[in-house]
Amino acid sequence: MTSGSIERAIRWRLLGALAALWLSASALAALALWHETGEVLDSALTETAQRLLVLPMQHNSEEDDVLVAEVGEHEEYVIYQLFDARGRLRLRSHQAPDTPLAAGLADGMHEAGGRRLAVVTRDDGRRRAVVAEPVSHRYATLRSSVLALVLPLLVLLPIAATLLSLGLRRGLAPLRALGAELDAREPHQLTPLTLIDAGSELEPVRRSINALFDRVGRLLQAEQAFAAQAAHELRTPLAAARAQAQRLGALLQPGSAERDKLARLQSQLDRLERLALRLLDTARVRGAGSLRREPVDLVELARLAADELGTQAEPVHLDLHAAHAPIEGDPDMILIALRNLIDNARRHGRPPVSLHVTDRSIGVRDHGEGIRPDDLQRLMQPFVRDGAPDAGHGLGLSLVAEIARAHGAELDATRLGSEREVRLVWPPA
Template sequence: PIRAHDEFFTYLVRDAEGRILLQSHAADPTVFPSYDGPGFRQTATHRLYSDAALQDTIRITVAEPLAHRMSVAREIQMGLGLPLLIVLPVALIAIILAVRFSLDPLRRFRARLEARGARDLSQVPHEGLPTEIGPLADTLNSLLARLREAFEAERSFAANAAHELRTPLAGAIAQAQRLRSETKDRAAAQRATDIEETLKRLTRRTERMMQLARAEGGRLRMDKSSDLRGVARIVVDDIGRTGTPDRIRLNLPDMAVMSDLDPDAFAILCRNLVENALRHGAQASPVDVTLTASGQFTVANDGPVVPCETLDRLTARFERASATSDGSGLGLAIVAAIAERISSRLVLQSPRPGRTTGFQVSLRLPIDDSE
């Protein structure tokens, strides 16, 4: 005899009159409804399938308990779901790590771009970039090269034009001075003096244009360091010889301020700030020029307060605090260009800190760490 076992599927074989011809040992005839044609049907407890054979003389019905179907479904869900719950997070982590690893060269490329100064138009190294991104980097470097050439042409034109104007301007000034000394007509002498002053202003402007071209395109950091105190003394003494020695108060530290900043660039920066303070500050008050051991350089003067909206645009080219003031409007633009090239922040304040009036310009210069 066949040993007892659990049956998940039971069946009945009946004839056309519904008499049971054959059944599985666990079949419960009450579970099987009357035959009503081939196909699936479902009761409250079972899922059944019926079919006929031998010209509809034999009817076969197979039943499966719904509880068994649900149990099998749960087992399938557990069998498939648990591995997925383990595999999917692992796969997700692996995908994230793979994407991050593959995008590392692109992130480094972006970091190199973000770390650049606004005027740094040199080529960006792009080794190790994905093949799909490489042509984009090449295109970017090509664009930077064209921009660099355009800016270089502009700076060269300004510098060359200013340089070429120096000699004829000097000759014109000499002619105006000769005309003034030789004429006996007081009105003509005054006109010659006016011409001389106009030519001198034009000369100063051409010098500022050359300084601006140097600030924007020249090399500002040197291989050898120098003491900035000596440069500051020379500039202040030179400006003092023009007739304002008592108006400048120079404050320097006792220890050397060693920096790789080009001495000529610092001299240009210092001269422009001091001359700007002398020109626009109160005539009866001194100009304070301070260089600290930490490299903080400050030029401050008394005078009327400059509105905030004017401060914001003073570093633009040909911008002046007052339309009636003398000057080229290039001094602070030159200083701002140098500050940007040495990665320093130019700070304009009005009124002066601790005062109710005045104007102050400050920036931090690069100094040697060992000092």
């Protein structure tokens, strides 16, 4: 995951959390508002009813006329009725009906006919007041209050997204710098990270990565030192053993059983010498740190490899399809790869062996069975062989693959008619 995708994921998660928090808070506020508003409005209805009970009545109580409070046209959310001791309606608001609102209801708060009712009777029973408010008015009040809480979210979310993006971009800048420095490193580069402004949050990560690099570097150095020392120590006694075997061969009769045994001994000495050379190559490649980057002409490199690795008995032919094939790389490492490929071709293939060069590839061809494409990835692993008794030690192709990866090239195995080819292919310039 890149730093950009991390930034986007954090931004959307924070925005989602902010929206969820805001909506949850709005829901809780709506519940609290509904409860508290209901209590306040119920208390107001009761207080209004109590005030109606103590109003002076100026007209004759024996008359059946109903006094209607007419104060002009206006929207009336609260309506009321006032009854006398005989249950006759004596006073009502101008939008209250003539029929009783709370017929059969006891004193207290009630909900009937879509209204919230407060019913109060005087202690002496002479008057009874009913005050009502539409429940829909309370719901409308609640909706307005909730919308006032939620609607700002539509404005604040884009602003919050912008501020979060700016803050995350600034806060994650050290992380992007760290990722860029890690991406720019060579495969074997284990030097400490040189991030200048890591920030207090990222500094422990930088220290941990540097400590890991240090531990891995020490382990690799120990491994490389052991491989180089072992290979060096092996080559000296092997050279002496080969010289003694050659002297002994001069004393033995051709075709004798002892001569056959000596030939098998020389074959094993050759095998050990190749192993020592592979170990030295491995130590050189893995101990090289970052590869040299310099202009390399694959055509000139192929000519040099053919001169160095070809012999009169086993020549290396050149098959050049370009006058020049410039790349950027380390010529010594590419020569090590070519030497391993030529050695594999000589031992597992059939002559002639040739170096094939195009403008973006260099490979070794022979007339053997070749490597199946399905087996190439498996054989590129260290110490993996094709199962034959004389298949080697499984180091050659893995070393070539490691050199190819370090150069940004791809190791490819193809079969062309009677020829097989293993080559290093660079991407287009």
